[in-house]
């Protein structure tokens with residue numbers, strides 16, 4: 001049974017599904033989309049708020065490398081006056097995804113292509129005589145020779161410093177995107193985190209409750225840096241720099257080399273240097289030893305994430321205005337404890353003077369970024385794969401072990417035939433694999449691989465089952 005199953009109804013699933021539909025093959029494609037009513041949009045593009053902006057310019061956001069209609073063309077039609085250099089609303093990109101999927105589906109139907117969209121959640125995967133049996137939460141099952149996990153980030157886990165009482169109070173919000181559906185107006189709202197999700201959360205809360213007092217707390221208190229209003233010229237010596245970076249032994253010399261470049265080229269916008277590293281980031285990460293990766297995560301991740309994943313100028317202006325008006329405070333502090341039944345007591349230790357203080361807040365929102373800790377995830381599909389030895393957790397909790405092309409590595413340390421992943425589950429191998437520019441390329445390459453090679457299926461009798 002050579003059929004292909006994609007599990008996960010977000011943008012990565014959409015990019016792969018569309019890429020597979022455009023290939024000429026008799027294999028059926030089953031797309032298990034989960035419970036989402038807005039197939040293909042996922043967490044990022046399922047928003048219905050116009051102030052949630054893309055952090056990539058329109059010109060960088062297409063669904064397929066060979067899209068029939070680029071996002072720029074689509075937005076010029078539907079969003080009058082938009083330009084390729086704009087940071088457009090994420091919901092517009094969600095509409096674009098749907099329009100592109102529609103086209104590929106209609107085309108596939110015309111060509112008698114076999115496919116099914118299955119609106120169910122996959123709760124388990126078991127090896128079977130014909131490949132894998134996928135167990136669905138609607139009571140059904142599916143069989144496929146090749147399975148791709150496009151699950152996005154794993155369900156967020158509460159920080160260890162949050163008490164059970166606080167979690168049960170209803171005042172601690174684990175899913176920042178559900179915040180503005182709350183009926184009651186808080187007087188004070190604390191956001192834990194100062195990254196892109198925290199910025200969106202603060203902006204949404206300030207619009208929903210214009211007189212709420214907002215506090216954002218993170219260890220370094222560093223919000224993302226800001227994109228320039230218009231694209232900047234590439235750094236002329238980027239190729240030489242990238243070659244030098246790839247020859248460095250670990251993150252400390254890499255950072256030193258980048259700093260030296262900034263110092264020697266004071267007239268070059270530092271952001272062009274960081275952006276110019278994009279083609280080598282995965283390779284660079286792969287040159288780090290496990291110890292060096294750990295060092296990077298501990299000492300440099302916060303700074304890298306702020307410099308690399310920048311905020312659009314419009315969002316930065318709103319944040320600045322909120323700070324100027326005294327409506328938003330950003331603290332560099334470690335959260336020591338969150339307790340209470342609502343309002344909650346949030347105890348923090350300041351980074352500057354080590355002073356410990358307790359702030360009271362009606363609502364506390366956890367916006368600490370993607371959770372990729374597969375070993376600890378409350379996700380029955382992922383837990384089952386780990387338990388059965390079909391997949392292994394990345395030791396640094398960056399998804400699962402895999403080859404760079406997405407083939408999963410099992411508990412015996414071997415490639416598990418027919419099992420693949422795309423997107424954030426691959427962070428341990430690729431580091432940067434979660435944004436559209438990387439996802440669409442990965443989806444296209446995976447579609448070609450799944451379509452041209454059935455070697456995986458031939459190897460299926462040797463599936464490993466542990467426990």
Ligand SMILES: Cc1cc2nc3c(=O)[nH]c(=O)nc-3n(C[C@H](O)[C@H](O)[C@H](O)COP(=O)(O)OP(=O)(O)OC[C@H]3O[C@@H](n4cnc5c(N)ncnc54)[C@H](O)[C@@H]3O)c2cc1C
Pocket residue numbers: 007008009010011012013014032033034035036041042043044045053054055056120121122123150151152153197381422423424434435436437439
């Ligand atoms: C708020 C936010 C803003 C972003 N903005 C940008 C941007 O501007 N530009 C950019 O390039 N990137 C952006 N990103 C990165 C973004 O992660 C990717 O662009 C893309 O949306 C990732 O899609 P995904 O399908 O991997 O994950 P998701 O969107 O998380 O989709 C995964 C889907 O799989 C489903 N699922 C999980 N488990 C199962 C299961 N067992 N069975 C069935 N379904 C399951 C989930 O419910 C979910 O719907 C943003 C990310 C976030 C979170």
